[in-house]
Amino acid sequence: MSIATRDEVAENPEVPLRRRVAARLTPGAEAWLLRLVAAVAIIGTWEGIVRAGLLTEFWISRPGMVAARLVDWLIVRGSMWDHLAATLQAVAIGLSGGIVLGIVSGLVLAKWQRLQVALDPFIMGLYSMPRAALAPLFIMWLGIGIESKIVLAGFVAFFVLLINTYAGVKNVDPDLLNAVRTMGGSGTFLVHKVVLPSCVPWILSGTRIGLAFSLTGAVFAEMLAAQKGVGWLISRSSGLFDTTGVFASILVLAVVAMGLNEGMKKLERWLLRWQGEVVL
């Protein structure tokens, strides 16, 4: 028996339709088709539960209502953009600060071992605790404006970057260092050519985790006390028992977070092209 090519399968009328369609699709297209099916199933179940009267709109809203609200917030009135801008601004400023301070602190601790020994339990304590618990403190100190959101977003990312940068420095291949040393390279040359480049993968993965942390931190602080932001919108909607508003805000956050994550992956792939294919 000979093995049929994809084309032969697709054009053979005796083959069941399901297999003929599958043979026509590339693996990528097949994945997206499967995801579309899953999305339809989830939304259909949601809509079905409400229509069947198992739960009322008051508790879980309804896909159609959420879609209508998104159209209103994003297009008709466009009020979502202000909130999203506030949240993203806090994330952008906080995360940038957290990254820079985290990298510098990681390098400093790796260089001065005594300092690392002294601070280790404090850093691990702050790293291990749910850092969002510090949000009320920042709001008390900095008020309900964007400042407290920036600081919390930066604070949660800072530790990831610090620990990853430190680990990166400690994992530099000693043979590479020795090789460049024997070329007569100075200490600064070694840091510039060997230590920093070998930290880049660590810093990038820290940044991607830090980004997710920052977004969570900013939204959480907005939920506690704020005047705008997506977090504030969620908290206000839930206060008004507006389930539709809560779902619409969460959807916006999910899409934004996914987009940022994909962007980071692309950046990582480009910066680490010397590593070849990396599984992220």
Place this chain on the structure above:
Amino acid sequence: MSAAPAVAVKNLELYFPARDHGPALHVLERVDLAVPEGQLCTIVGPSGCGKSTMLNVIAGLLPPMGGEVLVFGEPSHGINRRIGYMFQKDTLLPWASAFQNVRLPLEALGRAGAGSGDSAHSLLQLVGLRGFERHYPRELSGGMRKRVQLARLLAQEPEVVLMDEPFGALDAQTKLILQEEFLRIWEQRRQTVLFVTHDLQEAIALGDRVVLMSARPGRIKGDWEVNMPRPRHITDVIQNSQFTQLFNAIWGSLREEVTLL
């Protein structure tokens, strides 16, 4: 008085510190060796005998606990820019292209100005890697990476070259080709070379002289001159009658040091 040897070690002593209350490891014991300028000196010995450690001491990566290292008659402490070192392990920077890797020693010495691009290019050409300038190490085969390392070593323009089993991890054919290439390049330049290997055939085929180190603690156990004419070709050398005589003589002494573990 004749010119000072390019490299000399005198009465070298080295211990590795004890681990978990065990005795300290005596690695090098009164090692004496002088390599005149322009000589390709190969060093063989059983594994773990301290051959590589001796190179690390000469390179200045490890301070000796006794004795001294002289480079062209002057005591050498720490890293010495006149010495180039090719490690056993692949030490190319994985994030730098072949070209950037070859240029690295020039940058390290602050010589990366005008003209350095040309010399990095011509060195890559010399080792047969023209057209691979922009490739990252992972895109090159094991043999090609060794060639880049050789080019990088030459870019440093060292007067003394230390090589630690440079072709050890390669398959037999690639190894043979790289030995030929290495001979071709070295016979043009004639730097002083200390070449550590565990392959006795390689030691005799390449070297002007073969030095045998004993099992730990490493001492110089034997010293043979290799008088086969240059330029040499590995394939011819292996058929030379002197090769067979030397092989038998050195192997007789080496096998006493090799213990089955």
